[in-house]
Amino acid sequence: MEEKKHTSSHYEKELQEIKNGLIYLGALTEKAIQAAMKSLSERNADIARKVIKDDNEIDRLDTDLEERCIKILALRQPTAIDLRFITTAIKITGHLERIGDMAVNIAEKAILLIEEPQLKPYIDLPRMTDLVAEMIKNSLDSFIRNDLRMAEKVRQTEQVVDDLNEQIFRELLTFMMEDSKSIHRALLIMQVSKNLERIADHAKGIADMVTYMVTGECVRHQTCPLDEKEPA
Amino acid sequence: MDSNTIIQLSHVNFYYGQSRALTDISMSFRKNKVTALIGPSGCGKSTLLRLLNRMNDLIDGTSVEGEILFEDKNIYAPDIDPVEIRRKIGMVFQKPNPFPKTIYNNIAYGPKLTSINTGDLDTLVEQSLKQAVLWDEVKDLLNKSAMNLSGGQQQRLCIARALAMKPDILLMDEPTSALDPISTAKIEELIEELKKNYTIIIVTHNMQQAARISDETAFFYMGNLVEYNKTEEIFTKPDMKHTEDYITGRFG
Numbered sequence: 511m512e513e514k515k516h517t518s519s520h521y522e523k524e525l526q527e528i529k530n531g532l533i534y535l536g537a538l539t540e541k542a543i544q545a546a547m548k549s550l551s552e553r554n555a556d557i558a559r560k561v562i563k564d565d566n567e568i569d570r571l572d573t574d575l576e577e578r579c580i581k582i583l584a585l586r587q588p589t590a591i592d593l594r595f596i597t598t599a600i601k602i603t604g605h606l607e608r609i610g611d612m613a614v615n616i617a618e619k620a621i622l623l624i625e626e627p628q629l630k631p632y633i634d635l636p637r638m639t640d641l642v643a644e645m646i647k648n649s650l651d652s653f654i655r656n657d658l659r660m661a662e663k664v665r666q667t668e669q670v671v672d673d674l675n676e677q678i679f680r681e682l683l684t685f686m687m688e689d690s691k692s693i694h695r696a697l698l699i700m701q702v703s704k705n706l707e708r709i710a711d712h713a714k715g716i717a718d719m720v721t722y723m724v725t726g727e728c729v730r731h732q733t734c735p736l737d738e739k740e741p742a
Numbered sequence: 743m744d745s746n747t748i749i750q751l752s753h754v755n756f757y758y759g760q761s762r763a764l765t766d767i768s769m770s771f772r773k774n775k776v777t778a779l780i781g782p783s784g785c786g787k788s789t790l791l792r793l794l795n796r797m798n799d800l801i802d803g804t805s806v807e808g809e810i811l812f813e814d815k816n817i818y819a820p821d822i823d824p825v826e827i828r829r830k831i832g833m834v835f836q837k838p839n840p841f842p843k844t845i846y847n848n849i850a851y852g853p854k855l856t857s858i859n860t861g862d863l864d865t866l867v868e869q870s871l872k873q874a875v876l877w878d879e880v881k882d883l884l885n886k887s888a889m890n891l892s893g894g895q896q897q898r899l900c901i902a903r904a905l906a907m908k909p910d911i912l913l914m915d916e917p918t919s920a921l922d923p924i925s926t927a928k929i930e931e932l933i934e935e936l937k938k939n940y941t942i943i944i945v946t947h948n949m950q951q952a953a954r955i956s957d958e959t960a961f962f963y964m965g966n967l968v969e970y971n972k973t974e975e976i977f978t979k980p981d982m983k984h985t986e987d988y989i990t991g992r993f994g
Binding site: 513514515516517518521587588589590591592593594726 | 990
């Protein structure tokens with residue numbers, strides 16, 4: 511159902527600006543993750559350094575959006591769907607800012623990895639990167655469109671990313687056992703993988719908040735059906 | 743009627759002449775709770791409030807259908823004395839309306855007139871003013887005119903005057919709309935205190951006030967009760983889209 515507009519056009523505009531700001535911030539973080547991974551796979555430290563530098567803009571936008579949300583809370587005293595929208599927006603901007611930090615972590619690890627010979631071809635990491643970038647995009651789309659099905663899709667993809675992270679961990683473990691000289695590089699790659707897995711957690715966090723915003727139900731700490739493994 | 747209910751409306755319709763102002767209202771008000779009635783102008787909330795102590799009887803050409811139970815009796819039954827109903831169900835209005843008398847006589851007037859057994863009048867005046875959190879401000883001015891008090895003090899005096907009649911229920915029709923923020927805060931604080939001993943039903947246009955002070959909120963629109971629920975639910979997750987549009991300002 512199309513949402514009616516507020517009687518106050520200024521208020522309507524303020525809420526729309528927050529939406530637009532979150533979409534822009536989401537796009538920046540998505541770009542940062544892709545660039546960090548590109549720097550690693552193309553062994554280009556300049557791209558990684560740019561990711562680190564550009565994080566300032568993500569931090570600035572996060573602060574700006576949070577301030578706007580607090581201003582609306584103080585001055586407009588939102589209720590019902592507006593209150594849930596603003597609390598969700600505050601949480602989302604926090605998630606996106608942390609995703610930006612994780613892209614920086616990946617970029618930092620990439621700079622270190624570029625200095626050494628490549629341990630193995632990167633196959634699963636770019637796949638994970640595409641998945642988490644898509645999760646961020648979908649979680650924000652679900653926020654803009656109040657789309658619960660898309661939020662659910664994000665939650666399910668998180669499990670796939672978790673599985674990939676575990677697979678990479680096991681694979682790197684064999685590298686380390688075979689050759690102790692690979693330990694440093696393997697550990698760095700593990701950290702890259704772990705950061706991607708954490709990014710997926712944040713995207714899921716956004717999806718959970720969207721569910722709260724639309725339904726009023728808190729699903730953050732509910733177990734995902736896919737998490738429940740069959741007993742051995 | 744269960745023991746937590748103090749007033750129960752069943753299928754109440756109300757008419758100003760031919761024009762229907764309330765349509766098939768069924769709802770219960772809970773004892774010792776603050777219930778807020780909200781809705782746009784003309785939605786019937788003040789009409790409903792005035793129905794509860796038969797104030798609408800004073801308007802020519804009005805008629806009521808349905809049943810309003812208070813103490814297990816229909817307050818519109820022919821053998822019910824409306825004056826007695828108004829004693830048990832007191833009312834405070836939008837604008838403070840003290841009598842042009844002394845502060846003392848504003849409180850003592852009702853009890854003296856109705857000759858209800860209230861015991862010592864001085865004690866009753868002091869008690870009522872204390873309950874309305876006005877005693878400390880006026881205890882040395884009891885013989886001065888009530889008209890010299892500030893707007894906020896006058897409104898608390900009106901509340902004290904209503905309390906002196908020992909009511910069970912206090913109806914409040916936008917009691918703070920003519921007051922400044924400090925006086926409003928004092929009245930709101932007072933309402934919190936009073937609900938320990940009284941049931942309060944309040945009409946307010948101030949959404950935040952309804953959210954702050956009431957336990958339950960009823961949303962009316964064009965004479966219909968659209969939604970009635972715990973205030974927390976109404977202001978965070980209302981069931982009806984119509985309620986949400988109203989409280990979030992998507993209206994008109």
